[in-house]
Amino acid sequence: MQRFAIEIDQLEKTYKNGFQALKGISLKVEEGDFFALLGPNGAGKSTLINTLAGLVLPTKGSVKVLGKDIVSDRVAASMNLGVVAQEIIYDPFLSVRETLRFQSGYYGLAKNDDWIDELLNELGLQDKAQTPTRLLSGGMKRRVLVAQALVHKPPVIVLDEPTAGVDVELRHQLWKFIGRLHQMGHTVILTTHYLEEAQNLCSNVAILNHGEIVAQDKTDRLLKTFEQSTVQFRLTNAELPKELASKVLRQQNHNYVLSFADTKDLDGILQALLKANVTPENLTLSQASLEDVFVKLLSE
Amino acid sequence: MVRAQIFHSHIAFLTLLKKEIIRFKKVAFHTVAAPVLSSLLYLIVFGAVLEERIVVSGSYSYLDFLVPGLVMMAVLQNAFANTSSSFIQSKITGTLSFILMPPLSSTQIALAYVLSATLRGLFVGLCVWVGTMFWVRPTIENFVWIAVFALQGAMMMATLGLITAIWADRYEQMGVIQNFIIMPLTFLSGVFYSTKALPETWQQLTFFNPMFYLIDGFRGGFLGGFETSPWESALWGSVALVLCFSGAVLLLKMGFKIRQ
Numbered sequence: 001m002q003r004f005a006i007e008i009d010q011l012e013k014t015y016k017n018g019f020q021a022l023k024g025i026s027l028k029v030e031e032g033d034f035f036a037l038l039g040p041n042g043a044g045k046s047t048l049i050n051t052l053a054g055l056v057l058p059t060k061g062s063v064k065v066l067g068k069d070i071v072s073d074r075v076a077a078s079m080n081l082g083v084v085a086q087e088i089i090y091d092p093f094l095s096v097r098e099t100l101r102f103q104s105g106y107y108g109l110a111k112n113d114d115w116i117d118e119l120l121n122e123l124g125l126q127d128k129a130q131t132p133t134r135l136l137s138g139g140m141k142r143r144v145l146v147a148q149a150l151v152h153k154p155p156v157i158v159l160d161e162p163t164a165g166v167d168v169e170l171r172h173q174l175w176k177f178i179g180r181l182h183q184m185g186h187t188v189i190l191t192t193h194y195l196e197e198a199q200n201l202c203s204n205v206a207i208l209n210h211g212e213i214v215a216q217d218k219t220d221r222l223l224k225t226f227e228q229s230t231v232q233f234r235l236t237n238a239e240l241p242k243e244l245a246s247k248v249l250r251q252q253n254h255n256y257v258l259s260f261a262d263t264k265d266l267d268g269i270l271q272a273l274l275k276a277n278v279t280p281e282n283l284t285l286s287q288a289s290l291e292d293v294f295v296k297l298l299s300e
Numbered sequence: 301m302v303r304a305q306i307f308h309s310h311i312a313f314l315t316l317l318k319k320e321i322i323r324f325k326k327v328a329f330h331t332v333a334a335p336v337l338s339s340l341l342y343l344i345v346f347g348a349v350l351e352e353r354i355v356v357s358g359s360y361s362y363l364d365f366l367v368p369g370l371v372m373m374a375v376l377q378n379a380f381a382n383t384s385s386s387f388i389q390s391k392i393t394g395t396l397s398f399i400l401m402p403p404l405s406s407t408q409i410a411l412a413y414v415l416s417a418t419l420r421g422l423f424v425g426l427c428v429w430v431g432t433m434f435w436v437r438p439t440i441e442n443f444v445w446i447a448v449f450a451l452q453g454a455m456m457m458a459t460l461g462l463i464t465a466i467w468a469d470r471y472e473q474m475g476v477i478q479n480f481i482i483m484p485l486t487f488l489s490g491v492f493y494s495t496k497a498l499p500e501t502w503q504q505l506t507f508f509n510p511m512f513y514l515i516d517g518f519r520g521g522f523l524g525g526f527e528t529s530p531w532e533s534a535l536w537g538s539v540a541l542v543l544c545f546s547g548a549v550l551l552l553k554m555g556f557k558i559r560q
Contacts, residue, residue, distance in 0.1 A: 031301055053397070053401050055397055055400060066304075075307055076403075078401060078403045079304040079305060079307050090395070091390075091395045093326050105315025105319075106315055106316065107305070107402045108312045109308070110308070110311050152305055153304075155301065184302060186302050
């Protein structure tokens with residue numbers, strides 16, 4: 001039987017105030033996957049992740065981490081899992097190294113300094129080991145949170161917006177490190193608002209909206225199914241020929257974005273413009289992006 | 301594929317215990333020195349003013365009578381303050397999630413919080429007692445009763461502090477419990493006077509105050525005389541402690557106000 005890193009079955013969560021954050025979600029993430037969980041603010045991503053972490057109790061349904069149920073087999077499930085939460089939280093009494101040592105201890109690891117040093121190096125925190133976490137900048141605090149979630153070398157790593165409010169350099173450093181962990185066999189699941197990141201890194205994507213999964217597929221297949229490539233141009237002194245109206249994806253003043261499926265389709269668009277004697281300016285072609293898919297899916 | 305590491309449960313427990321002890325050690329000025337000072341101020345003020353006016357039965361003086369009461373009050377208040385402030389702080393700042401995500405059990409979490417708070421309570425009590433030796437010559441009649449009631453009282457208040465912090469959503473609510481329930485109960489428990497000096501009705505009311513039994517038993521260990529049977533106090537105290545501790549563990553298990 002195939003083991004899944006994450007296996008979510010009919011998961012529902014209704015908060016005490018009556019708000020239904022998750023409306024019966026089923027989701028499987030394969031072991032060794034690099035998986036993106038996308039969705040607008042309030043879609044239920046953090047509820048889902050906090051349920052995995054055990055911070056939110058499910059109303060209905062079940063969640064398994066590498067085959068271990070998070071409720072009935074909590075010890076095994078939480079040893080399998082490392083979650084980087086979205087909010088920046090830190091213990092004001094502790095230094096970076098103390099924070100990581102204590103966190104190792106909570107996972108039952110007495111001597112973990114070798115791995116802690118490696119984490120500090122990989123995340124560029126080696127100079128800050130003795131510094132109280134409260135004195136670090138926001139980006140540095142986030143690195144500590146990432147290190148904290150990894151102290152027990154969890155096979156499944158979940159990152160809830162790890163790059164929010166983080167500078168470019170750290171973002172690169174972070175993804176390089178996470179990529180290495182992925183190559184070593186860790187399953188990585190992330191949420192991000194930078195859809196380019198998800199498109200470049202993740203082989204599988206699920207999109208969440210209003211507590212439901214609206215799309216889930218391999219990233220490239222999702223791009224193919226949902227969005228053709230686009231052609232963009234500007235028309236200053238002319239109207240768009242009527243037969244092209246159905247192809248318009250977006251329009252802003254004189255700027256048009258039209259979609260096309262293949263070269264023949266593109267040829268048709270250009271012919272139509274030519275026939276109407278309209279000269280497009282600044283004409284550019286672009287590949288489908290996850291952002292287009294995202295916008296289209298959520299506007300439906 | 302990567303495999304999870306093996307969980308050593310005793311290490312997890314000892315780590316949390318150590319962290320909680322380090323927490324109050326790091327702010328010892330606030331958690332130890334300050335309460336010791338205020339207890340000694342009570343001794344000076346009450347001792348000087350009331351020594352001649354309050355009559356206590358037996359062969360000892362009012363100061364002899366006051367010292368064990370003050371020590372026990374310090375033990376009880378600091379044990380309560382430690383669990384309650386530490387737990388609600390991690391709840392409000394969110395650092396509680398650092399111990400909720402790892403596989404620590406609810407019993408381990410409750411025990412680590414209660415034991416560290418007990419330690420602080422006993423340590424502050426010890427410091428107060430040592431401090432009083434500058435004014436009052438110490439007497440110890442029965443060390444076992446002293447230890448039994450100090451330990452029981454500290455653990456009881458630590459547990460109540462934990463329950464209060466689990467329940468409270470804001471510091472303000474903690475303050476309400478501390479100032480309107482804990483403080484009056486300690487002040488009216490016979491720290492500063494003997495119940496025998498009270499009118500009949502107040503005497504009866506005092507018998508409903510659980511702190512009275514803790515302080516009476518503890519003082520008896522120092523001075524030798526008890527107002528109630530220490531065996532009965534210790535027995536009922538233990539029953540109450542077990543019930544409250546189980547309650548705290550149950551609340552943690554349910555995730556009451558902790559896991560949404």
